[in-house]
Amino acid sequence: DAKTTQPPSMDCAEGRAANLPCNHSTISGNEYVYWYRQIHSQGPQYIIHGLKNNETNEMASLIITEDRKSSTLILPHATLRDTAVYYCIQGDDKIIFGKGTRLHILP
């Protein structure tokens, strides 16, 4: 079973930052936090992952709380193409998907 919890849906205005929260209160010391997204009828796309430090790449930033029990994915300037289901996953060798957050970008 998935170990993370996310809000089922969120709206964000185009051009604004999208902040997607995730709770992973049972995460163990060697489990990473991964974020993927899935656009309709496609395979999931990797976004970012981290262990305990905050991470940033060309797509997004990942903020992990000090106790590692929650994290936030930040899309700095959301566009309509960012409309997707975003999955937050804790895991090491196996990736188990929860229900994710359906992000709607509003024009």
Place this chain on the structure above:
Amino acid sequence: GAVVSQHPSWVICKSGTSVKIECRSLDFQATTMFWYRQFPKQSLMLMATSNEGSKATYEQGVEKDKFLINHASLTLSTLTVTSAHPEDSSFYICSASGWQGRGEKLFFGSGTQLSVL
């Protein structure tokens, strides 16, 4: 970045026939591959873990005789849906475990939409 190729992207078959789906890692060796299925408006469900040269490990509730997995090489895993029935109609997605410089660990194929008539 690493690429996982999945073929075919869609298939329509008659009830009772078998369908084979291929998953290839194109520019890296994948000792482990995963197979997922996804029903409309639902999340991905892990079906099995495929390790090169050994038997696949199936998740609870997934019939191993129904969904045959072969991982004969470090770049190829196949999923065969045997004697397919309409309830097997689903979106099947493979992924391969690899490592790239930027730390991406799991790469996904583009999925196969199976429709059983």
